[in-house]
Amino acid sequence: xxxxxxxxxxxxxxxxxxxxxxxxxxxxxxxxxxxxxxxxxxxxxxxxxxxxxxxxxxxxxxxxxxxxxxxxxxxxxxxxxxxxxxxxxxxxxxxxxxxxxxxxxxxxxxxxxxxxxxxxxxxxxxxxxxxxxxxxxxxxxxxxxxxxxxxxxxxxxxxxxxxxxxxxxxxxxxxxxxxxxxxxxxxxxxxxxxxxxxxxxxxxxxxxxxxxxxxxxxxxxxxxxxxxxxxxxxxxxxxxxxxxxxxxxxxxxxxxxxxxxxxxxxxxxxxxxxxxxxxxxxxxxxxxxxxxxxxxxxxxxxxxxxxxxxxx
Amino acid sequence: xxxxxxxxxxxxxxxxxxxxxxxxxxxxxxxxxxxxxxxxxxxxxxxxxxxxxxxxxxxxxxxxxxxxxxxxxxxxxxxxxxxxxxxxxxxxxxxxxxxxxxxxxxxxxxxxxxxxxxxxxxxxxxxxxxxxxxxxxxxxxxxxxxxxxxxxxxxxxxxxxxxxxxxxxxxxxxxxxxxxxxxxxxxxxxxxxxxxxxxxxxxxxxxxxxxxxxxxxxxxxxxxxxxxxxxxxxxxxxxxxxxxxxxxxxxxxxxxxxxxxxxxxxxxxxxxxxxxxxxxxxxxxxxxxxxxxxxxxxxxxxxxxxxxxxxxxxxxxxxxxxxxxxxxxxxxxxxxxxxxxxxxxxxxxxxxxxxxxxxxxxxxxxxxxxxxxxxxxxxxxxxxxxxxxxxxxxxxxxxxxxxxxxxxxxxxxxxxxxxxxxxxxxxxxxxxxxxxxxxxxx
Numbered sequence: 001x002x003x004x005x006x007x008x009x010x011x012x013x014x015x016x017x018x019x020x021x022x023x024x025x026x027x028x029x030x031x032x033x034x035x036x037x038x039x040x041x042x043x044x045x046x047x048x049x050x051x052x053x054x055x056x057x058x059x060x061x062x063x064x065x066x067x068x069x070x071x072x073x074x075x076x077x078x079x080x081x082x083x084x085x086x087x088x089x090x091x092x093x094x095x096x097x098x099x100x101x102x103x104x105x106x107x108x109x110x111x112x113x114x115x116x117x118x119x120x121x122x123x124x125x126x127x128x129x130x131x132x133x134x135x136x137x138x139x140x141x142x143x144x145x146x147x148x149x150x151x152x153x154x155x156x157x158x159x160x161x162x163x164x165x166x167x168x169x170x171x172x173x174x175x176x177x178x179x180x181x182x183x184x185x186x187x188x189x190x191x192x193x194x195x196x197x198x199x200x201x202x203x204x205x206x207x208x209x210x211x212x213x214x215x216x217x218x219x220x221x222x223x224x225x226x227x228x229x230x231x232x233x234x235x236x237x238x239x240x241x242x243x244x245x246x247x248x249x250x251x252x253x254x255x256x257x258x259x260x261x262x263x264x265x266x267x268x269x270x271x272x273x274x275x276x277x278x279x280x281x282x283x284x285x286x287x288x289x290x291x292x293x294x295x296x297x298x299x300x301x302x303x304x305x306x307x308x309x310x311x312x
Numbered sequence: 313x314x315x316x317x318x319x320x321x322x323x324x325x326x327x328x329x330x331x332x333x334x335x336x337x338x339x340x341x342x343x344x345x346x347x348x349x350x351x352x353x354x355x356x357x358x359x360x361x362x363x364x365x366x367x368x369x370x371x372x373x374x375x376x377x378x379x380x381x382x383x384x385x386x387x388x389x390x391x392x393x394x395x396x397x398x399x400x401x402x403x404x405x406x407x408x409x410x411x412x413x414x415x416x417x418x419x420x421x422x423x424x425x426x427x428x429x430x431x432x433x434x435x436x437x438x439x440x441x442x443x444x445x446x447x448x449x450x451x452x453x454x455x456x457x458x459x460x461x462x463x464x465x466x467x468x469x470x471x472x473x474x475x476x477x478x479x480x481x482x483x484x485x486x487x488x489x490x491x492x493x494x495x496x497x498x499x500x501x502x503x504x505x506x507x508x509x510x511x512x513x514x515x516x517x518x519x520x521x522x523x524x525x526x527x528x529x530x531x532x533x534x535x536x537x538x539x540x541x542x543x544x545x546x547x548x549x550x551x552x553x554x555x556x557x558x559x560x561x562x563x564x565x566x567x568x569x570x571x572x573x574x575x576x577x578x579x580x581x582x583x584x585x586x587x588x589x590x591x592x593x594x595x596x597x598x599x600x601x602x603x604x605x606x607x608x609x610x611x612x613x614x615x616x617x618x619x620x621x622x623x624x625x626x627x628x629x630x631x632x633x634x635x636x637x638x639x640x641x642x643x644x645x646x647x648x649x650x651x652x653x654x655x656x657x658x659x660x661x662x663x664x665x666x667x668x669x670x671x672x673x674x675x676x677x678x679x680x681x682x683x684x685x686x687x688x689x690x691x692x693x694x695x696x697x698x699x700x701x702x703x704x705x706x707x708x709x710x711x712x713x714x715x716x717x718x719x720x721x722x723x724x725x726x727x728x729x730x731x732x733x734x735x736x737x738x739x740x741x742x743x744x745x746x747x748x749x750x751x752x753x754x
Contacts, residue, residue, distance in 0.1 A: 044594035149589030171591035257537045260592040261729035278717045
């Protein structure tokens with residue numbers, strides 16, 4: 001240990017040249033760099049370059065197939081006055097409201113259910129996870145079938161048992177977003193279950209034993225031990241469900257085409273429409289950056305309030 | 313030593329991976345490229361002469377088309393393309409034709425990105441509302457210079473017009489598909505009407521609709537989401553004597569005929585002639601198939617399904633209120649403006665859309681030929697014969713660079729109206745304003 005310290009001090013005092021330091025670094029970590037090359041290349045080509053290119057595009061008029069022209073801040077100004085863009089952001093926030101907490105809550109509930117020591121726990125774990133590995137297109141088809149907005153729909157048939165008349169679901173601008181969000185909750189809560197299950201398994205058993213000795217009820221143990229010690233999982237799940245909710249596109253594309261009357265036009269669906277149907281890639285890039293900033297700000301806020309370290 | 317060995321091994325693995333990628337790419341290129349690149353002068357000489365002689369054309373052209381038939385008939389379609397290429401090469405032996413079948417799904421994005429990156433096809437397929445948009449962006453080459461020897465009068469007028477934008481002919485049609493109301497003959501009888509005397513006017517249809525609803529059936533479908541507006545609003549609008557754009561390009565969607573059409577749709581909804589979920593439904597065919605609906609808006613494809621399902625159906629005439637009109641799409645082939653061999657590509661499009669090839673293609677795919685001289689191929693098939701007759705009054709949608717972008721906006725206003733958030737007058741006005749806004753973005 002002492003020898004290392006002496007050597008470091010000697011190096012600092014000698015201040016070798018950049019070439020020498022690079023050479024030393026290469027000799028020390030060459031293998032790491034060779035292995036990293038493909039990952040870094042992938043990152044540069046598919047992440048960093050598009051990020052920079054789309055920023056440049058946001059100042060251009062580029063119809064993909066025609067000539068790109070410099071447009072200054074025109075696209076950014078258009079965004080400020082675009083009623084539909086603001087509505088799509090509002091819709092996305094509404095979707096997040098319907099999606100994030102239910103996904104977390106149901107995921108936690110399922111995790112608690114499959115943590116119960118039972119021979120069937122493994123079976124149910126698989127059952128709850130099936131929607132996660134099933135294609136979104138397939139699940140969307142099932143959802144369209146269940147929530148058909150006339151008396152032939154399965155859910156409407158079930159409602160009729162309770163004397164409730166047929167609901168329009170996707171054809172009602174007040175209900176469409178809720179039904180879309182429920183589809184995403186159904187699809188994703190299997191994933192959150194897995195994260196919560198892993199979190200539950202990492203909570204030391206002695207905490208529960210101590211609580212039991214102190215006479216704590218199951219309810220108290222859940223809120224005072226389980227829920228609190230799952231904070232890192234809450235943070236992670238909250239981040240990925242929030243990001244996921246702001247990127248929602250497939251269900252709006254597959255089931256409602258953003259309707260009725262723009263009720264399910266989310267920011268990504270609107271971005272797609274502007275970019276690939278309207279061929280206004282410059283404006284679509286502005287929308288992409290707006291989405292980027294929203295997700296960044298939300299992630300920072302969540303990190304501030306949820307991202308605390310937990311000590312067992 | 314061990315560390316160095318691992319390092320060398322990693323570099324070796326990477327080198328092999330790169331070589332493998334490279335050799336793959338080379339192999340593909342070798343398989344698909346002609347033995348030698350065409351001399352630039354040869355293509356240039358071909359382009360400069362309006363009707364080039366066979367020997368003057370050389371080089372390579374790439375043709376992108378789609379699976380127009382089901383899996384079972386895929387080999388027959390491939391044989392069709394082989395025959396076309398063989399015919400073309402008999403006339404132009406120095407041109408190599410590279411044919412690629414592109415799936416229907418997301419074909420537009422594939423074409424756009426390929427053309428943007430300079431690797432796109434020389435010849436590709438378009439439908440009417442794409443041609444003005446692509447032509448407006450300078451993606452399509454005008455074909456007028458190559459059509460001196462083409463018998464354009466033989467094309468159905470409407471079909472040929474679908475490939476014309478700004479006075480220039482950008483596309484030659486190969487197929488037509490027309491849409492109309494198809495009735496369930498059993499339901500027609502159940503409401504006390506004669507399937508041999510189908511409605512021809514709005515008034516007649518309205519009377520039937522009342523009867524159908526009173527017997528517990530839906531009168532017709534109205535797929536307010538996906539099919540808007542070619543299969544929903546536009547045919548009704550044209551039949552009422554209205555349109556989205558006037559001849560001079562001004563927006564007339566909210567004129568008297570336009571508002572009356574919006575009102576008619578609202579009435580159909582309120583009177584329950586169409587299902588309650590018509591606001592945003594994409595497909596109400598199941599309701600028709602299960603015998604809950606008197607009429608469905610359909611095409612030749614619908615007829616095929618009804619034959620398979622053994623449904624007793626009758627094909628209706630396009631209805632008339634003031635004008636007899638309906639929607640019918642047109643399939644066309646175009647030449648890319650970026651093509652390095654435009655003359656050869658244009659000659660290919662001409663050959664592909666000639667009488668013989670239209671007959672062979674449409675017989676196989678069960679579409680309607682876009683040439684009058686090929687119109688008799690469905691004579692033995694009553695349903696397709698009827699569809700061919702209807703094609704005479706078919707319109708290819710709205711011919712404008714904004715044709716595709718205005719549809720979701722109009723659809724949203726119809727939805728707002730059906731939900732009761734806007735009156736027909738307000739919805740038509742808002743839809744017209746949305747069209748104006750889109751036009752202003754050009």
